[in-house]
Amino acid sequence: xxxxxxxxxxxxxxxxxxxxxxxxxxxxxxxxxxxxxxxxxxxxxxxxxxxxxxxxxxxxxxxxxxxxxxxxxxxxxxxxxxxxxxxxxxxxxxxxxxxxxxxxxxxxxxxxxxxxxxxxxxxxxxxxxxxxxxxxxxxxxxxxxxxxxxxxxxxxxxxxxxxxxxxxxxxxxxxxxxxxxxxxxxxxxxxxxxxxxxxxxxxxxxxxxxxxxxxxxxxxxxxxxxxxxxxxxxxxxxxxxxxxxxxxxxxxxxxxxxxxxxxxxxxxxxxxxxxxx
Numbered sequence: 647x648x649x650x651x652x653x654x655x656x657x658x659x660x661x662x663x664x665x666x667x668x669x670x671x672x673x674x675x676x677x678x679x680x681x682x683x684x685x686x687x688x689x690x691x692x693x694x695x696x697x698x699x700x701x702x703x704x705x706x707x708x709x710x711x712x713x714x715x716x717x718x719x720x721x722x723x724x725x726x727x728x729x730x731x732x733x734x735x736x737x738x739x740x741x742x743x744x745x746x747x748x749x750x751x752x753x754x755x756x757x758x759x760x761x762x763x764x765x766x767x768x769x770x771x772x773x774x775x776x777x778x779x780x781x782x783x784x785x786x787x788x789x790x791x792x793x794x795x796x797x798x799x800x801x802x803x804x805x806x807x808x809x810x811x812x813x814x815x816x817x818x819x820x821x822x823x824x825x826x827x828x829x830x831x832x833x834x835x836x837x838x839x840x841x842x843x844x845x846x847x848x849x850x851x852x853x854x855x856x857x858x859x860x861x862x863x864x865x866x867x868x869x870x871x872x873x874x875x876x877x878x879x880x881x882x883x884x885x886x887x888x889x890x891x892x893x894x895x896x897x898x899x900x901x902x903x904x905x906x907x908x909x910x911x912x913x914x915x916x917x918x919x920x921x922x923x
Contacts, residue, residue: 648749652757657765660727669723669769676719677776680712684784702787706876709781709789713875716773717799717868721830723769724806728762729823732814732918752915759811759911766803770796778875791874798871801903802864806830808910809862815917829862837865844892859895863903866895 660666687708695701732755735741741754774796778789806826813822840855842848859866873891 648753649757649760652749652754653761653764656731656758656761660765665727666765670772673719673769673772673776676716676773677780680777681780681784684708684712684780688785705781705785705787709777710872710876712777712781713774713872714868716777717802717871719773720766720769720799720803721806721864724762724766724803725810725823725826725830727765728758728807728810729814729826730819731758731762732811732914733817733819733822734814736814736921737819751919751921755811755815755915755918756911759807759914762807763804766807767800770800770803774799789875790877795871795874798867798874798900801900801907802867802871805862805864805867805903805907805910808907808914812910812914812917815914815921830864833858833862833865836861837869841869841892859899860902863899863906866899867903870895870899 657666688705691701691704695704732741775792778792781787782789809829810822810826813825817825836855836858838855839851840859843851843855869891873894
């Protein structure tokens, strides 16, 4: 019950600070702009590309770009929401008051993690889910494996959330946010290196990407989700970078990512329990 109460208070705190409503309004604005742009671009595609194969390729590119942007926004919002959650309370000495209450320290961290996870799930259903619904509604073309793909995006967000909470137990708010974004950036660069290396059959570049995905599996999960959403488009040999999956992560990476998330959450619980306040 204590954990659930902390989760509820975490959600209320985002409402009080207007983070929740600002994100929802901006997300609706993003989806409105995406729907408008998709409508006119798809009309031009239908007019100039009568062949269904070419049309499907361009529609796949539009859907993939929309999902790629929302995937990045999910990662960005996750870190921004949670970076100051623990470190801010330590710096303001709010945590000193909380730990004097009949609340175990691990319940405080776990409650925050649960509250942010609920918000994260809502954002994923709204943003990537909205992009998928708009694309299907306007083009009539299906998007494959919607639930498994969204689940992988959720897992990516949970990894970043766990990393941010773990960092917040020891780092300042600014340092914690910088650390989370830099590790995410390393994974992003490593993913590009792996994909382009696979395209040119450069095993060294592929190995570099594999190592970075072990350090932070966020981009590997995105590649796996993209391969599920757009199996034909994502594996196209003419594509490279974040819109292509020339080197698809194995199913073992999903298990590794789950273990990685659990380890980070356990680290956050242990670190805050040992923190001298």
